[in-house]
Amino acid sequence: MDVEQGPRRRQRRKEARPSEIIDAGLSLFSEHGFAGTRLEDVAKRAGIAKGTVYLYFPSKEALFEAAVKERIVSNMDAMGQLVASFEGTTAELLRRFFETIYTHMMEGDAGILMRILIGEGARFPHLIELHRKIAMQRGLETMKAMLKRAEARGELRIPAEDIDPRMIVAPLALFAIAKDIFPRDSIGTREDFIRRHCDLMLNGMLAR
Amino acid sequence: MDVEQGPRRRQRRKEARPSEIIDAGLSLFSEHGFAGTRLEDVAKRAGIAKGTVYLYFPSKEALFEAAVKERIVSNMDAMGQLVASFEGTTAELLRRFFETIYTHMMEGDAGILMRILIGEGARFPHLIELHRKIAMQRGLETMKAMLKRAEARGELRIPAEDIDPRMIVAPLALFAIAKDIFPRDSIGTREDFIRRHCDLMLNGMLAR
């Protein structure tokens, strides 16, 4: 309403702009990729003029970088917390872990950002590096901690070092990144997906 | 040599051009993404002038599409053949299956193409659709056949329908697509990777 015919255009809202611009950028990046997104459109969606974007971010790339920092790092920390404080079986921990990832990657923005990093990352070696250090490193640490914990509790079939943590999260990560290229039949409900994913990782396919 | 100071520039080689151009495009797309690749550079790498590219492909997008068709479809067929003709345990079949995928995605061009589809696919709804129909559909059929076969042999712990085939190949697919964003420590040798992947999918993590 305020936007439609509001008497006051040209509001001065220094504090609120950055995150509004990031939100607008994120939604357009996810629709059109990085190269395919026009700063003009980001501005329009944020309800401001193009020049205003440059008041807060020195370049398109800087805007993207701010989005990555804001949305991915906190997610990794959330997972670290979960593992550090959890008491219970590994099966239950893994389920909770997957739920957290699902929330951030499938329902939040982390999946979108990773998709863009993957597809257009060649353009931003700097960003890839940042992501590797800030996000990936932490995520893998957390998963290794989870495996060590399981090993210490005598729950593992094989030594913890023989399990590549990346394999465990691969299904969730892949779908978050690539759901568009899979046949459209849904991946089912959140609960269903997580249950199947857990079961496969914990017990495998084969009868014994 | 021939190129360096060769007496004959401007050779007429109608037959050889298309695949040479596709090769050049593929290598540049993988380095710079789709949007980041200049047709001028593709031409240079193929040893021809920019206009010549347009003699064989009507647009940049058409060139990319040709690459997808040529490199992905045949791969899917290779996997179908394998499953249809295999005799032996599911464990062994899965290993062979993974080897085939590894060859095409990690060592061949299929991974690169999928990475670009994912990252910049919003620009080519048509291409995503093509890929879904031509490649994904076949791949999933093949995997379902493999699961049904295992079920019929009494090797499965759970009904075949309860296993999402995409989860089984997710680790390989994810690494093929996203290896750049993971920490640089290698994923190990091909054999190692496949062995671990198989073992995890077949037997899971937990002691029983």
Added chain:
DNA sequence: CGATTTAATGACTCTATGGTCATTAATAGC
């Protein structure tokens, strides 16, 4: 209620590159 500060604007510039096409020359046919 002026005067001052600075957030916001959007018309403009400048570059990069996808795509065109008149010209050139390599081959084929005679």
Added chain:
DNA sequence: GCTATTAATGACCATAGAGTCATTAAATCG
């Protein structure tokens, strides 16, 4: 060897969109 055909060329055009900046006006202050 001459002519016709057409593959190959690269200078050129047109456009899009990132980034700039002189101007405008909202807030602040006295």
